[in-house]
Amino acid sequence: MHYKNLHLDKFQEEAIQSIENNHSVVVSAPTGSGKTLIADYIINKDIKQGIKVIYTAPIKALSNQKYKDFCEDYGKEKIGLLTGDIVKNPTAPILIMTTEIYRNMALSKDPIMDTISYVVFDEIHYINDIERGYVWEESIIFSKPKIRFLCLSATIPNAKEFAEWIEAIKGHKVDVITHNQRPVPLEKKFFDSELGITTLKEIKDIADIPDYNYIQGRQRSRRPRLKAPSHIDLIKDIKDKLPCLFFNFSRKKCQDNAYQLMKADIFKINPEIRTFVRTKLENSSKEIKELESSKLLLRTLPYGIAFHHAGLIPLIKEIIEELFGKGLIKVLYTTETFAVGINMPAKSVCFESIRKFDGVNFRFLNSKEYFQIAGRAGRRGIDKEGFVYAMIDRRDFDYNLIKKITDVDIDPIISQFKLSVNTVLNLIKNHEEDEINQILKNNFFTFQKYGKGYAKIKRNMFAYRFEKTKKRLIKLKYVKENNLTTKGEFSSQIYADEILIGEIFATDFYIKLNEYQILMILACICYESREKTEFYEEYPSDLLNQLKKALMKNSYTNKEHRFNDLDHLTSLIDPCYHNKSIFDIMENTNLLEGDLIRFFRQLLDRINQIKKATKDERLRQILISYLDLIFNCLRDIDTV
Numbered sequence: 001m002h003y004k005n006l007h008l009d010k011f012q013e014e015a016i017q018s019i020e021n022n023h024s025v026v027v028s029a030p031t032g033s034g035k036t037l038i039a040d041y042i043i044n045k046d047i048k049q050g051i052k053v054i055y056t057a058p059i060k061a062l063s064n065q066k067y068k069d070f071c072e073d074y075g076k077e078k079i080g081l082l083t084g085d086i087v088k089n090p091t092a093p094i095l096i097m098t099t100e101i102y103r104n105m106a107l108s109k110d111p112i113m114d115t116i117s118y119v120v121f122d123e124i125h126y127i128n129d130i131e132r133g134y135v136w137e138e139s140i141i142f143s144k145p146k147i148r149f150l151c152l153s154a155t156i157p158n159a160k161e162f163a164e165w166i167e168a169i170k171g172h173k174v175d176v177i178t179h180n181q182r183p184v185p186l187e188k189k190f191f192d193s194e195l196g197i198t199t200l201k202e203i204k205d206i207a208d209i210p211d212y213n214y215i216q217g218r219q220r221s222r223r224p225r226l227k228a229p230s231h232i233d234l235i236k237d238i239k240d241k242l243p244c245l246f247f248n249f250s251r252k253k254c255q256d257n258a259y260q261l262m263k264a265d266i267f268k269i270n271p272e273i274r275t276f277v278r279t280k281l282e283n284s285s286k287e288i289k290e291l292e293s294s295k296l297l298l299r300t301l302p303y304g305i306a307f308h309h310a311g312l313i314p315l316i317k318e319i320i321e322e323l324f325g326k327g328l329i330k331v332l333y334t335t336e337t338f339a340v341g342i343n344m345p346a347k348s349v350c351f352e353s354i355r356k357f358d359g360v361n362f363r364f365l366n367s368k369e370y371f372q373i374a375g376r377a378g379r380r381g382i383d384k385e386g387f388v389y390a391m392i393d394r395r396d397f398d399y400n401l402i403k404k405i406t407d408v409d410i411d412p413i414i415s416q417f418k419l420s421v422n423t424v425l426n427l428i429k430n431h432e433e434d435e436i437n438q439i440l441k442n443n444f445f446t447f448q449k450y451g452k453g454y455a456k457i458k459r460n461m462f463a464y465r466f467e468k469t470k471k472r473l474i475k476l477k478y479v480k481e482n483n484l485t486t487k488g489e490f491s492s493q494i495y496a497d498e499i500l501i502g503e504i505f506a507t508d509f510y511i512k513l514n515e516y517q518i519l520m521i522l523a524c525i526c527y528e529s530r531e532k533t534e535f536y537e538e539y540p541s542d543l544l545n546q547l548k549k550a551l552m553k554n555s556y557t558n559k560e561h562r563f564n565d566l567d568h569l570t571s572l573i574d575p576c577y578h579n580k581s582i583f584d585i586m587e588n589t590n591l592l593e594g595d596l597i598r599f600f601r602q603l604l605d606r607i608n609q610i611k612k613a614t615k616d617e618r619l620r621q622i623l624i625s626y627l628d629l630i631f632n633c634l635r636d637i638d639t640v
Contacts, residue, residue, distance in 0.1 A: 016041050023172065026175070028154070032375065106143050121152065193228060243332070250335075271302075308335070324346075487506040576629055582637055
């Protein structure tokens with residue numbers, strides 16, 4: 001079979017045949033094997049018939065990239081983008097959105113659900129994510145019966161079980177298409193400071209050699225501890241296997257490593273890169289060039305060395321991505337987010353470590369994380385082979401564990417289902433009691449526990465959780481006699497901090513506050529406090545003191561620790577409120593520019609939710625004025 005002048009692989013043909021049969025499809029195939037072409041087939045087919053298709057992505061960066069790609073392929077007028085803070089062409093036949101946006105539409109029975117043929121879930125293995133996995137699960141549970149799914153993932157060891165769950169709860173055929181052959185095979189090696197590029201077995205053999213002097217009790221004669229391997233030494237050894245994506249789990253280390261590699265004087269300056277960067281930046285704000293990250297990149301980029309992480313502004317990330325796509329970057333130090341879907345072809349992938357800090361502890365990667373990153377190596381149609389190198393520090397060496405992680409992706413996808421307040425409110429709002437009981441059994445967790453007999457159980461743990469949350473909502477007056485109150489209706493349209501936002505904006509609490517005070521409250525709700533964040537200039541005022549007193553008098557808000565940051569957050573909000581730019585605000589904090597931008601985008605998202613939920617026209621107008629303020633603040637850095 002040929003499609004768009006391409007000869008399709010067997011798994012692509014099988015998936016397309018399933019789509020023609022109006023089945024849902026779970027496609028498990030290695031990175032770079034052409035899964036996205038199946039989604040393209042659905043879009044190309046349905047766009048001609050005026051039928052809506054939704055393409056969901058786990059991160060905004062991937063949503064933004066797909067938006068640009070699809071606009072080029074199908075025309076800007078046919079593509080829409082919805083990411084919470086950005087809404088473009090929402091009536092378009094092809095809508096690209098974050099999975100959260102789709103879940104919210106499905107849960108609230110948005111009228112758009114009646115017009116959709118297929119939903120594409122890119123990177124469906126995100127259902128494993130501890131914090132966000134439930135979003136994918138609820139997206140499937142609450143979709144209309146007639147909607148079909150195309151679920152794309154690298155490898156899903158339990159793809160059949162996952163498909164059987166969808167089939168059981170949605171009542172239509174779900175085909176599993178598995179393709180295990182990578183178009184570009186991977187050679188996986190390790191890098192040891194003593195042995196250089198080697199195998200895991202060779203590291204084990206030398207690490208197992210006993211120190212005779214130490215065994216005899218002469219501890220002073222013990223061999224000196226081996227130093228950690230050097231990323232520069234590894235790059236020198238693989239100079240014939242570039243370009244390389246060098247993954248690191250620290251933003252600072254990405255930047256430090258790029259600088260160190262430049263100083264090692266391995267690569268010559270490429271004038272083409274300088275010309276490209278100069279052209280891209282010529283119409284941009286001069287402040288962009290003066291950022292510390294920009295100044296460092298402008299030094300390393302001419303050598304074909306770069307770094308990429310969420311702390312950078314969009315234009316800088318775009319420059320790096322375009323240079324990599326052109327094959328002009330030799331080594332790109334990057335964080336884990338670059339492993340998700342973004343098409344940046346590299347011959348090699350390197351791991352600085354296969355341990356990472358997960359926000360609580362340092363731990364080894366699991367096999368799915370390792371293979372998600374490793375799969376970026378090898379460019380279809382360019383490379384005959386891809387290369388993966390993991391640096392091994394002997395202090396962390398655990399042969400059996402590392403072998404298990406890197407041999408094969410054995411981690412199944414498992415349920416992360418949980419009942420948020422928003423889910424409970426929407427269940428009460430949109431479903432009868434017997435429907436709710438059935439829905440509470442439809443999650444993947446219950447199916448994994450009971451199999452196809454899941455529907456016969458009378459009650460499960462989620463029924464008890466539902467009742468517990470419902471009692472709390474009755475006590476707080478969000479629910480009365482199995483119906484939502486005015487507060488409940490409001491918070492059913494809020495997707496995080498539902499009760500906190502409800503207690504402020506669905507009561508008369510906010511009515512006595514002015515525009516500045518309301519914006520400060522929203523800032524506290526959105527801000528994610530970090531221990532090492534510093535604020536250099538704060539703006540105390542009588543208005544702020546009045547707000548603190550009001551928050552302390554309220555029986556709900558006086559328990560909320562996030563309002564402890566009110567003084568600090570004047571550093572960010574006061575300049576924005578007085579029409580300063582994002583660059584002025586950067587002077588007030590050590591927050592990385594990307595994190596600062598994310599904070600304001602979180603604000604945009606919450607403002608849009610409240611604007612949609614409230615019936616108070618005064619509040620709506622205030623919120624609209626905030627949107628203008630923030631867009632004005634971000635005017636010099638947005639590229640989407």
